[in-house]
Amino acid sequence: MRIRKFGAIDIGSNAIRLLVANVIEEENKEPKFKKSSLVRVPVRLGQDVFMNGEISKINIDRMTKAMKSYRLLMDVHGVEMYMACATSAMRDAKNGAAVVERIKKKADINIEIIDGKREAEIIASTDLHNVIEKEKDYLYVDVGGGSTELTIFSSGKIKTSRSFQIGTVRLLNEMITNDDWKEVEKWIKRNTKDLKRLSLIGSGGNINKLHKMSGTAIGEPLSFIYLNAQYQFLQSLTYEQRISELGLNPDRADVIIPATRIYLSACKWSGAQKIFVPKIGLADGIIKTLFFESSKKLQKGTNILNV
Structure with a gap:
């Protein structure tokens, strides 16, 4: 038996979630996905973006603090790989790219702003x-x-x-x-x-x-x-x-x-x-996507970086 840990960060318009999941692998059996931890913080980015076109300084600060805590939580859990996806609010925010750069610098988390099609594809992989x-x-x-x-x-x-x-x-x-x-x-x-x-x-x-x-x-x-x-x-x-x-x-x-x-x-x-x-939801789809993509790379002998 092999147990691997993956992290999924879903940066939505109403809240930001961190899902940590165990993937249990056994020979000749389908992998099992088990939720280990789920943390949700109500940072309503959409309230800023849909009304004013960009994320406010207050919510940038709240989001940065949330990402720092998520980084620490993933480290404590021993997460092997993670993916952070931002959806509608960050897609529409004029300062979305700047916020992504700030989070990378302050919290060491890479955020991918995904379009609606990619979001639907990830969710459908659940x-x-x-x-x-x-x-x-x-x-x-x-x-x-x-x-x-x-x-x-x-x-x-x-x-x-x-x-x-x-x-x-x-x-x-x-x-x-x-x-x-x-x-x-x-x-x-x-x-x-x-x-x-x-x-x-x-x-x-x-x-x-x-x-x-x-x-x-x-x-x-x-x-x-x-x-x-x-x-x-x-x-x-x-x-x-x-x-x-x-x-x-x-x-x-x-x-x-x-x-x-x-x-x-x-x-x-x-x-x-x-x-x-x-x-x-999206976080569950991220976990599945990470696991199957990493498994393919391992089979091809590609090196995979840890978080």
Whole structure:
């Protein structure tokens, strides 16, 4: 048996996450991926970028401190390799490249700013095969603070995917137009019109929280009817009530409503009545990507640098 440790840093528009995972390798067996640690800090970069076009000095400082702590945590865990990916907010920030240079200098962490297509590819490399049945069709919806990644799975394979600039933080700041919504609607309807028995697969912190709040067993889907009822219920509560009565974190209590709206819209436009919620996301995809790419290099005899 061989146990390897990998680190994944997901720099999103609403929060920054560090996932440390163990990969257990045994001869003649599929590798097993086990979460060792997950740390999330609510540095809302999207609030800066989508309103002012760049990351503020305050959040640059917060982000730098978070990266320094993540570097130390990876060292303590004995992480072999890591990858840090920044998504929508950093893509749009005028000072994104300067922030990347600062983090490299101050925290010794290399950040890769990835586009929507690359983000969707990494997410799709996760354990979706445990959810997807070849005879069924799926619309995969990953909702973030700055963007939503959509992927169509048919006959067990990716049919098409696209990233849209519709996210929870953008919606909170009323930055999404009717034309933006219509573009997503047209894309979904066009790519799902010939698909039957289609279900939704949802990923992201908000849909995971909704699934947990429902009391639904792990692996069992949410229904469209439940999600719609929950959306109405959440809207009936004040921000403070969602924190005090539902126990939501302050940085979750506001974005959960626009996130639910996105999932519901995707269900309506695709005709999906069920929403499967596997606990996967960009960080999980990064771990898989690191492991399989490093394994290929090892097989070719290429030297791999540790973190």
